[in-house]
Amino acid sequence: MQISIEGRRALITGGSKGLGLAMGLAFARAGGHVALVARGAEALAAAKAEIEAAAPTAKVAAIAGDIRQASECVRLHAEAEAAIGPIDILVNNAGTSQRGPFLDISDALWQDDLDLKLMAAVRFCRAVLPGMRARKWGRIINVLNIGAKAPLATSTPTSVSRAAGMALTKALANEYAPDNILVNAMLVGIIESDQWVRRHAADKRNITWEEWKEEQGRVVPLGRIGKPEEFASLALLLASEQGGYITGTAINVDGGRSPVV
Template sequence: MQLSLNGRAAIVTGGSKGLGLAMAKAFVEAGGHVALVARGADALASAEAELRDAAPTARITSIACDIRTVEGCEQAYAGAVRALGQVDILVNNAGTSQRGPFLEVSDALWQDDLDLKLFAAIRLSRLVLPGMKDRQWGRIINVLNIGAKAPKATSTPTSVSRAAGMALTKALANEFAPHNVLVNAMLVGIIESDQWVRRHAADKRNITWEEWKAEQGKPVPLGRIGKAEEFAAMALLLASDMGGYVTGTAINVDGGSSPVV
């Protein structure tokens, strides 16, 4: 059994590095076409070149814009349609982990987090859904965090915006299921990404990346942190026809770290 996207076209936000790039690579290697969306033009150019090497026949474009704004979302969608013809798959992956003591989180930080993680997903979904509905086929994948189900202390605003993303996932799944538009969430545990590379760099103990990964992976039932390629494989399943009976779910991709909920 081989997963294939059969020429489907995808937007991947936060697609220039980390999990976004891993998912985009899995898509083009499975016969899909991809529009990478991020703010940094240089990182996008590097990512686009990597994807072209991986899948020379795929249609690939990159769009530098800020999806925290209405205009940025419209630019991302218009650029994807212009280059790929239509959008069959939307992966709302852009986001950072903004967190801190609740009394120290300003309104500006709350708004920035909600604009990037929640309103960008709302606006982009609103743009892609009419076409998906007309074609009676579509996939939306919202990349969230396991904190959406089990938020910890000092986890705001990120856990709140992620939890709202779960509610958005379920509401859209129920509304658009009659049109064969499937909407799911993937909840990230400890998985190799730029975020964890930055955390290692900020560690003052001067331990190697491999030592740091081993330490972080100890509490995980599988005994290690995840690989970006493993996360991308789940995204590919949800984006493909083989995932055609899965909608309205929030799947933990966390090595067994989360409680059963």
């Protein structure tokens, strides 16, 4: 099956590296145009150049900003539409894994996590939904974590904000289904990305990246960690016409690691 999103325009937060970049590449190669949003201008420029080299006919915009700020979400959406046109596909991908013992998490840390992972998604959804509704076509993909369904000890605040993102997904899917706007969540397991590169760098045991990946893969039924391209392939399906009967789902992309819930 050849999946195409020819002419569709996607806004991807957290788009400069890892999963965000992989999705940008997949969308552009499938005929779409992409606006990448992230905080680091240098990484964004590199991502833009990589996508343009891989898909020369795609329009690619790289827009730096801090999505934890409400006014920045408004600006970033406006600049994305000015650069590539009305947004058909929104991918709320930005986020870090803020976690620790519950009693050590301050109000400030809770608020920062909720602003980044939940409120930014709320604000971008609010920005794109009127246009999607008018055109009777839209796709929203919320990138969450398997902890949204099965939180572990010391996983707050990230598991709580991710669970809220799952509830947001289902509520919007039900509300906007009559407008042909599909809303789904993808729940990340252990997939090779910038976040896991940072975790390896913080490991004090002085083991190689390949050794570290092999070790992490032992807890996954498939016996390995995932590849960004595998994650991006599912995102492309959900963003396409071929995924037109999938909405309101929260799909684990974790090599079988999670229990059935």
